[in-house]
Amino acid sequence: MSNIHGKAYAMNTVSPMKPWKTYILRLGFFVWRHYKPIGNGLVQLSFIHFARWVVVPRYAFPRLSEQQPKDDLQYDYLFFFSNFNGTWNQYIDAFSAVLFSGLNLIWRWSEKFPGSVPVTPFKNFIVRGQVETDYYYTAYPHATTNDIKAAHRVEAALDNFARQTEGMPPAKFAEAYSQFLVKVQGDLGETGEAPVGT
Amino acid sequence: MSNQSGNIYGLTILSPIKDDPHGEISHSLAIRMYLQTLPVDGKGPFGKVSSTHMARLVVLDDVVYFGMPSCEEHLKSKYLIFESNFDGELEPYLKQLAAEAGDEVHNIWQHCIGYPGVQNVDAFVAYMKRCQVETTFYFADVNDKTVQQTLKALQTQSAVASFIENNQGKPPDQLQAAFVEFLRRLSIAPRPKPGSTKGKELADELL
Amino acid sequence: MSKLDVTDIQGVAVRGYNFPFARFLFLKFSDKQKGRECIGQLVKHVTTAERWDQGKPKTTVNVAFTYPGLVALGLPEPSLLSFPVEFVQGMKARGAILSDTGKNSPHHWDPVWHGEVHAWLGVFAQLQPDLDRRCLELLTLLQESGAAAMTGSQDAAALQIDGKITTKEHFGYTDGFGNPEFLGLEKDAQPGQGKLAADGKWMPLATGELLLEYADEAGELPVAPLPHLLANNGTFMVYRKLHQNVATFRKYLKEKGELYPGGVEKLASKFIGRWRDGTPVELSPDKPNPTIVQDKDRNVNFTFGNDLDGARCPVGAHVRRTNPRDAFGFNGKLINRRRISRRGMPYGPYTPEDQPGRDDEEHGIIFMALNASLFRQFEFVQQQWIEYGNDARQGNDKDMLIGNHGGCGKVMIQGTADHDNPPFLCGALPNFVELRGGDYFFMPSITALRMIAANSVDPR
Numbered sequence: 052m053s054n055i056h057g058k059a060y061a062m063n064t065v066s067p068m069k070p071w072k073t074y075i076l077r078l079g080f081f082v083w084r085h086y087k088p089i090g091n092g093l094v095q096l097s098f099i100h101f102a103r104w105v106v107v108p109r110y111a112f113p114r115l116s117e118q119q120p121k122d123d124l125q126y127d128y129l130f131f132f133s134n135f136n137g138t139w140n141q142y143i144d145a146f147s148a149v150l151f152s153g154l155n156l157i158w159r160w161s162e163k164f165p166g167s168v169p170v171t172p173f174k175n176f177i178v179r180g181q182v183e184t185d186y187y188y189t190a191y192p193h194a195t196t197n198d199i200k201a202a203h204r205v206e207a208a209l210d211n212f213a214r215q216t217e218g219m220p221p222a223k224f225a226e227a228y229s230q231f232l233v234k235v236q237g238d239l240g241e242t243g244e245a246p247v248g249t
Numbered sequence: 250m251s252n253q254s255g256n257i258y259g260l261t262i263l264s265p266i267k268d269d270p271h272g273e274i275s276h277s278l279a280i281r282m283y284l285q286t287l288p289v290d291g292k293g294p295f296g297k298v299s300s301t302h303m304a305r306l307v308v309l310d311d312v313v314y315f316g317m318p319s320c321e322e323h324l325k326s327k328y329l330i331f332e333s334n335f336d337g338e339l340e341p342y343l344k345q346l347a348a349e350a351g352d353e354v355h356n357i358w359q360h361c362i363g364y365p366g367v368q369n370v371d372a373f374v375a376y377m378k379r380c381q382v383e384t385t386f387y388f389a390d391v392n393d394k395t396v397q398q399t400l401k402a403l404q405t406q407s408a409v410a411s412f413i414e415n416n417q418g419k420p421p422d423q424l425q426a427a428f429v430e431f432l433r434r435l436s437i438a439p440r441p442k443p444g445s446t447k448g449k450e451l452a453d454e455l456l
Numbered sequence: 457m458s459k460l461d462v463t464d465i466q467g468v469a470v471r472g473y474n475f476p477f478a479r480f481l482f483l484k485f486s487d488k489q490k491g492r493e494c495i496g497q498l499v500k501h502v503t504t505a506e507r508w509d510q511g512k513p514k515t516t517v518n519v520a521f522t523y524p525g526l527v528a529l530g531l532p533e534p535s536l537l538s539f540p541v542e543f544v545q546g547m548k549a550r551g552a553i554l555s556d557t558g559k560n561s562p563h564h565w566d567p568v569w570h571g572e573v574h575a576w577l578g579v580f581a582q583l584q585p586d587l588d589r590r591c592l593e594l595l596t597l598l599q600e601s602g603a604a605a606m607t608g609s610q611d612a613a614a615l616q617i618d619g620k621i622t623t624k625e626h627f628g629y630t631d632g633f634g635n636p637e638f639l640g641l642e643k644d645a646q647p648g649q650g651k652l653a654a655d656g657k658w659m660p661l662a663t664g665e666l667l668l669e670y671a672d673e674a675g676e677l678p679v680a681p682l683p684h685l686l687a688n689n690g691t692f693m694v695y696r697k698l699h700q701n702v703a704t705f706r707k708y709l710k711e712k713g714e715l716y717p718g719g720v721e722k723l724a725s726k727f728i729g730r731w732r733d734g735t736p737v738e739l740s741p742d743k744p745n746p747t748i749v750q751d752k753d754r755n756v757n758f759t760f761g762n763d764l765d766g767a768r769c770p771v772g773a774h775v776r777r778t779n780p781r782d783a784f785g786f787n788g789k790l791i792n793r794r795r796i797s798r799r800g801m802p803y804g805p806y807t808p809e810d811q812p813g814r815d816d817e818e819h820g821i822i823f824m825a826l827n828a829s830l831f832r833q834f835e836f837v838q839q840q841w842i843e844y845g846n847d848a849r850q851g852n853d854k855d856m857l858i859g860n861h862g863g864c865g866k867v868m869i870q871g872t873a874d875h876d877n878p879p880f881l882c883g884a885l886p887n888f889v890e891l892r893g894g895d896y897f898f899m900p901s902i903t904a905l906r907m908i909a910a911n912s913v914d915p916r
Binding site for chain 2: 076077103107134221
Binding site: 058097140141147169170171201229232236237239240241246247 | 552553555674675676765766771785786789790792793831832835836839840843844845846849850851852853865866868870871872873878879881
């Protein structure tokens with residue numbers, strides 16, 4: 052098994068929720084989806100490629116045959132799947148430090164959630180509910196989401212620069228090149244191996 | 250449509266796993282053991298379905314009990330969770346999965362209840378849809394670039410950094426000539442394959 | 457919060473003494489009981505954090521222990537096992553996390569680090585003869601204990617240039633700026649040392665970022681050993697002997713400086729984020745400014761919020777990599793739990809600037825840093841901000857000055873369209889600095905030292 056592939060970590064958590072609280076959570080997500088400022092912190096932290104929350108109501112676990120035993124659950128279940136960059140501790144530390152109110156809004160409806168600050172009980176809650184990933188694939192293991200966004204900016208700048216300077220005399224070309232350098236200068240970090248997981 | 254963010258589809262599938270008390274090993278263990286043998290790079294099943302940005306397989310043995318005063322309860326079946334983030338739409342993706350990674354798909358999902366095989370693609374797609382659960386909230390940091398566009402951009406980024414380093418301080422005419430040549434070589438360069446870790450090497454070969 | 461008991465805390469934990477001479481003795485204990493008795497004698501010499509209102513002492517003495525050292529002194533097992541994992545493992549075992557590989561790997565370390573080191577005895581002095589005298593006194597004490605041998609020692613001294621004591625290090629930079637400020641420690645605090653409040657003012661960091669058993673920046677207590685009395689007022693120290701390749705550095709700077717339109721000195725300032733005299737590049741990007749250097753209210757008082765693209769102080773500059781301040785947004789909140797207090801000193805003779813210098817001479821910096829959590833503070837900065845660059849949006853690019861480059865890698869010096877401040881790429885980076893040894897140490901309070909000596913540490 053591995054939770055890690057290249058620079059990405061596949062985290063899975065599951066937590067039980069009393070069914071009436073699920074409605075409130077769904078409402079919370081609805082608000083989030085339609086009022087962007089709540090998501091800004093997540094975007095600014097910039098270490099998640101893809102993340103999703105999936106509410107599986109207690110009657111909705113797939114049952115594909117009559118022979119499959121019927122579940123009789125009291126709780127709905129909140130699944131969280133994240134593809135993030137950085138170490139496990141780094142990730143949770145950052146969330147707890149700057150996104151605690153957003154996290155609280157999502158997980159306070161789960162049973163026994165201790166709050167996202169202070170960080171240690173929060174980490175214990177996540178460990179309790181974390182399920183290991185058995186197989187993990189990423190198409191670009193050597194790149195974080197920062198690397199990717201930088202790469203897209205560099206490519207766009209290059210395309211623009213190439214078009215703009217076609218047929219230019221050398222002196223003007225050099226001038227435009229200086230400006231091109233300024234445009235891409237912050238986005239040239241190398242890609243490669245991830246630091247050792249801790 | 251909350252399964253989607255921009256052009257990226259967030260697929261969540263929970264397939265109930267067979268429970269055979271008479272088998273030599275359980276089906277869930279068989280899945281795990283098989284998954285250990287699969288390559289995690291482009292030669293693996295999701296690497297072959299090249300629209301896959303990131304995908305995972307998780308055997309869910311049970312739900313989690315967090316302690317009193319919450320109630321302890323258990324699932325009566327184990328589930329294979331398949332979480333994927335890919336370009337495009339669901340049906341074409343599932344069909345591609347069956348077509349291009351049919352062997353791996355079969356070896357994994359044969360342990361699941363109701364799995365009809367990959368030969369009948371429509372039946373397979375219908376089966377997977379029955380196991381699909383709706384994503385409640387989906388976040389994709391970059392949601393408007395395909396896998397291929399991303400790989401090309403990463404290669405370009407690396408190549409540009411090398412170009413800058415190799416041509417620093419050159420007089421304008423040499424610089425321009427080098428740039429034109431660089432663009433030409435970049436345009437015909439072989440693209441890095443998904444799951445590959447060779448971005449930098451390919452860029453270096455370029456120059 | 458209540459005032460800290462400065463008579464209980466070891467002095468070097470809370471401030472640098474700024475004495476120009478030092479010797480670090482590495483000890484090994486061979487008998488538990490006698491080793492403890494030795495500590496009982498040593499503790500009488502240990503310098504505390506009390507202020508020197510009656511004049512400075514001639515010398516100071518401090519002591520800290522590795523995990524094998526605490527085992528050798530017979531600390532009870534439940535106590536030993538309650539220490540944080542990274543301290544128990546020791547720095548050598550953490551090499552993969554710290555990138556202490558290749559030229560930095562333990563094969564290249566000084567002989568003393570090939571065996572077990574149990575304790576660090578740090579002696580600082582105002583004058584060399586006093587240093588020698590005090591060390592002799594301590595060595596006699598150790599010998600008389602019959603259980604404490606010195607397995608190695610390391611001299612360090614402020615660089616003297618033209619007969620004057622300076623705060624320079626071997627690459628020619630003025631060092632010693634930028635230590636953090638903590639709540640409760642009476643110290644001449646400077647704006648810029650602490651953390652940023654919402655209104656842009658500077659505030660001290662939580663005491664628990666330095667000392668154990670105090671609240672930290674996350675509003676909880678850092679992981680600490682049991683019993684409380686053992687941990688209280690203690691801290692963890694990381695010691696790293698960093699050899700400096702003076703010739704390689706000077707050659708590299710000269711070669712690149714010839715190509716860099718701003719000139720050698722400006723390029724040198726871009727590497728670090730300070731001009732060689734200490735002027736912060738962020739405050740004065742075009743030239744050094746002695747007025748700022750001498751002004752305590754300004755020389756560490758800057759932020760990067762208005763320079764996010766690095767045109768003034770490059771994103772990869774050493775001071776920015778190791779303390780990003782507000783560069784990651786969120787008003788600096790992601791930085792507050794990643795600060796360390798540095799007590800380093802140079803070792804080896806100074807090479808005048810007009811000489812090419814040598815790589816094979818014994819010279820460099822003894823890097824010592826104190827923090828409440830090695831894992832969350834020093835190790836994090838080393839792994840994520842020095843040997844890796846994702847948080848700074850620099851991919852795998854390492855810290856220019858101390859990264860373990862191995863001849864590859866690069867740093868991009870950001871600039872503007874201005875001809876004197878262009879973007880400039882420095883590639884094929886050699887190792888300017890090489891690790892020659894070190895370890896993790898626990899620096900107990902005076903109370904804890906006495907308890908260890910009296911064998912009265914009871915973890916139940």
